[in-house]
Amino acid sequence: MGQGKLVICDHPLIQHKLTFIRDVETNTKDFRELVDEVATLMAYEITRDIPLETVTVQTPVATTESRVISGRMLGLVPILRAGLGMLDGVLKLLPAAKVGHVGLFRDPETLQPVEYYTKLPTDVTERELIVIDPMLATGGSAIAAIDVLKKRGCTQIKMMNLIAAPEGVKAVQDAHPDVDIYVAALDERLDEHGYIIPGLGDAGDRLYGTK
Numbered sequence: 429m430g431q432g433k434l435v436i437c438d439h440p441l442i443q444h445k446l447t448f449i450r451d452v453e454t455n456t457k458d459f460r461e462l463v464d465e466v467a468t469l470m471a472y473e474i475t476r477d478i479p480l481e482t483v484t485v486q487t488p489v490a491t492t493e494s495r496v497i498s499g500r501m502l503g504l505v506p507i508l509r510a511g512l513g514m515l516d517g518v519l520k521l522l523p524a525a526k527v528g529h530v531g532l533f534r535d536p537e538t539l540q541p542v543e544y545y546t547k548l549p550t551d552v553t554e555r556e557l558i559v560i561d562p563m564l565a566t567g568g569s570a571i572a573a574i575d576v577l578k579k580r581g582c583t584q585i586k587m588m589n590l591i592a593a594p595e596g597v598k599a600v601q602d603a604h605p606d607v608d609i610y611v612a613a614l615d616e617r618l619d620e621h622g623y624i625i626p627g628l629g630d631a632g633d634r635l636y637g638t639k
């Protein structure tokens with residue numbers, strides 16, 4: 429099998445807002461609002477290849493053929509907790525999507541993901557899923573979340589991150605070559621604590637003011 433594609437969503441609005449998300453001077457309220465806005469803009473990019481079908485519509489002056497999304501069933505899977513910061517932004521464009529939650533935190537010493545919660549829609553295997561997390565660092569959390577979904581029988585999975593490190597992208601592509609990854613930025617590297625450089629710091633802490 430080949431490897432999943434990496435799509436960098438480099439729309440000017442996304443890049444502009446990402447700069448203020450990175451800025452250490454951005455306060456919790458503004459950080460949360462900007463992450464929400466970028467998530468909406470990224471949802472626009474990630475849904476670019478959704479198939480359409482043609483229907484007939486009556487306008488006030490004529491009958492015409494026009495296109496609608498062809499009954500696709502979508503599911504959003506934020507990785508708790510930081511993934512929640514992007515969820516509402518994506519739901520603004522995809523309000524009919526169902527939401528599953530996977531709770532993981534990264535052990536600060538080992539950098540290994542620790543799973544603490546999973547709740548998925550009952551029809552999750554029939555849905556095209558978008559796994560949502562602002563940060564793809566070592567890739568351990570993303571790989572673990574996708575493992576959870578595949579063990580449940582899910583087969584159509586995309587990944588959506590604000591910022592990824594090359595190490596994390598490679599790890600996900602190696603472990604799950606069927607998963608395409610959409611990011612707003614591909615950063616330089618990880619530091620010795622597994623933080624993305626230049627990154628934005630700890631996404632969960634900045635979203636919820638916990639540090």
Ligand SMILES: O=P(O)(O)OC[C@H]1O[C@H](OP(=O)(O)OP(=O)(O)O)[C@H](O)[C@@H]1O
Nearest residue numbers: 508509510533534565566567568569632
């Ligand atoms: O690619 P990885 O090396 O696994 O790191 C990325 C993970 O780390 C962060 O979560 P964190 O563990 O800080 O949990 P939180 O969302 O509860 O803050 C982030 O939101 C990812 O889930």
Ligand SMILES: O=c1cc[nH]c(=O)[nH]1
Nearest residue numbers: 565623624629630631
């Ligand atoms: O840079 C990083 C790496 C992991 N998790 C974060 O929140 N930030």
Ligand SMILES: [Mg+2]
Nearest residue numbers: 630631632633
């Ligand atoms: Mg965190």
